[in-house]
Amino acid sequence: MIDASKGMDVPLPSVLLVDDEPNILGALNRTLRREGYRLLTASDGNQALALMQNEPIDLVVSDERMPGMDGAELFGHIQQHWPDCRRLMLTGHADLSSTIRAINEGHVYRYIAKPWNDDELRLTIRQALDHQQAERERRRLEALTQEQNRELTSLNAYLEERVRARTGELQQLADMLELAQSELKHSYVTATQVFSTLINQRLPSQLQTNTQVRDLIKAFAQTHQCDDELTHSLLMAASLYNLGKMTWSDRLLATPSDALTNVDRETYRCYPVTGEGLLMSLDHLEETARIIRHHHERWNGSGYPDRLKGEQIPYGARLLGLAVDFIELQRGMVLQRRLPRDDALKLLRKLGGRIYDPELCEAFVTLCIEQAPDLGVDGKVVKSLDTRHLEPGMVLVRDLHSESGMLLLHEGKQLTRDLIERLIRFEETEDTHYVLWVKLPDDDAE
Known part of the structure; x- marks a missing residue:
């Protein structure tokens, strides 16, 4: 097993190369050693899975056909346990069933045919890692956004509670001020009544x-x-x-x-x-x-x-x-x-x-x-009414005279139903119309 990046301070992308043929692993190492990756190798699927239990792996390049566990099965395990790891399949065969299984179970990022083109291989791995990094950054930003949203939600709830509390305090203050204002106005009204009484005394x-x-x-x-x-x-x-x-x-x-x-x-x-x-x-x-x-x-x-x-x-x-x-x-x-x-x-x-x-x-x-x-008398309302609108219980506040000057009813007279009817008949007889100033009964006073 080779770790080409051992001793470097800056974490590098980890690439695991899996193939049962040592010469293929050696060729892959030579192709990728100048790319700035941390390269690890495994000779079969079981060894690769054991290595991944202890090492963070960003990308796996595996041969399709290997003894025991083939590439499709290996990628199925990786998809189940390390779904973030990118997977590239090396294949020299046109086995359609293996290809379909690798796609369905292993979610292969891309196939690379043997023999490979070194530049194409390097570009494909670079793109896969860039895509992985972009996806990780997207998830990081999404998680950050969700966390910030939670914090904002919590802050908004706190602020809303503070606003409600402050609003309640302000309402209490406003109520107190309104009460004070009302009491002050009442004091002025009381003082005015006192002044008015003093004026009347003078x-x-x-x-x-x-x-x-x-x-x-x-x-x-x-x-x-x-x-x-x-x-x-x-x-x-x-x-x-x-x-x-x-x-x-x-x-x-x-x-x-x-x-x-x-x-x-x-x-x-x-x-x-x-x-x-x-x-x-x-x-x-x-x-x-x-x-x-x-x-x-x-x-x-x-x-x-x-x-x-x-x-x-x-x-x-x-x-x-x-x-x-x-x-x-x-x-x-x-x-x-x-x-x-x-x-x-x-x-x-x-x-x-x-x-x-x-x-x-x-x-x-x-x-x-x-x-x-x-x-008005004693705070009661006085109205001017014709005889048709008079009600029993009303009291005259002004003498009522006929057109000839004769006194018909004197001030203070309380009207009855019979008296109202006689007034109406008198109007009809004299062909005239009377308006009376009356004080309303107590239960009608405004």
Whole structure:
């Protein structure tokens, strides 16, 4: 047995030559000794298999016909135990059955006929080993890829778990912040209610308008589906809009705005700015402060303090201005006489397009006519209904007079089915039509 590469440091491809004829083995050794292989030899199949038990073999070159175990049987054993080893068959016979058996059982890489061409033999072995090396590299890379995929899968699972854990932490933090924000907003609402109460303590009872203004704003926001932030700012502004009046004298507080002297008028016109200034330091009331500052601006630009015109006026300020003027007209705080509710609504509608946003004014007047939130009593809804839509249990909140001025029903009267039917018959007899302002029963209150 010859080991031509013994003593070399770099592992070389191991090639096992198997033939029962020593001269053939010698010829093969001479042909391949300069190719840089580690050459080993065996004289039969059994010796070759014993050698392969102890030596790593990359390629076997075997004669087809040998005593005992022929080449096809040898290659069958090699295929079973060392499938990665490449196999080349040397044959000098045209035995078709042996050829088929070697192909089926031994998976022969290639046949080489005797006598062989040295260059062809060297090229064939080189190609076989190159193919083997490429296949090994493919398997190595495939195994590496699978291992990396397993690692990536494991890493992804770890990252997903970390993301879930972090997401849970962030959600907890967000919930805590939302709770803190909610508590802070609640604190501002509570403080606003306190301020509103203090304002009312300062004002005569007939000049305490905050509650009615707030009811109007709330009803309008609900009916027209204003967003939550705007609604919140508007309700705060409705509660605090006259905060700037707290520095006024009792005389100025009781004087209608159209009866003010020039000096008093300048003081009067400063109260929206004063109110804004008192709220500006509170971060969550910035929009509220802006609404209060501009609620006396006018659609035609004649208002104050900044003479804004048209849509330059913040939407919330336009709405607050309508609600404030509507209530204060009825309280005698604008003109030197109190306007009846219906007359105040007519005046608002008349001034739409000059003093008020025309579209907003029309929507506001319609709300007041159909729902009358400013007439609410003890938090209950008041509506304007004709006799056909009345229900037993409703309570009148305004006296009902006939067209001749005769009192038909007084404020506070609770309607019954019989009373409603008599009203309908009276309408038919008089050929007229009545609209009643009623408070809804407790179980229908919104």
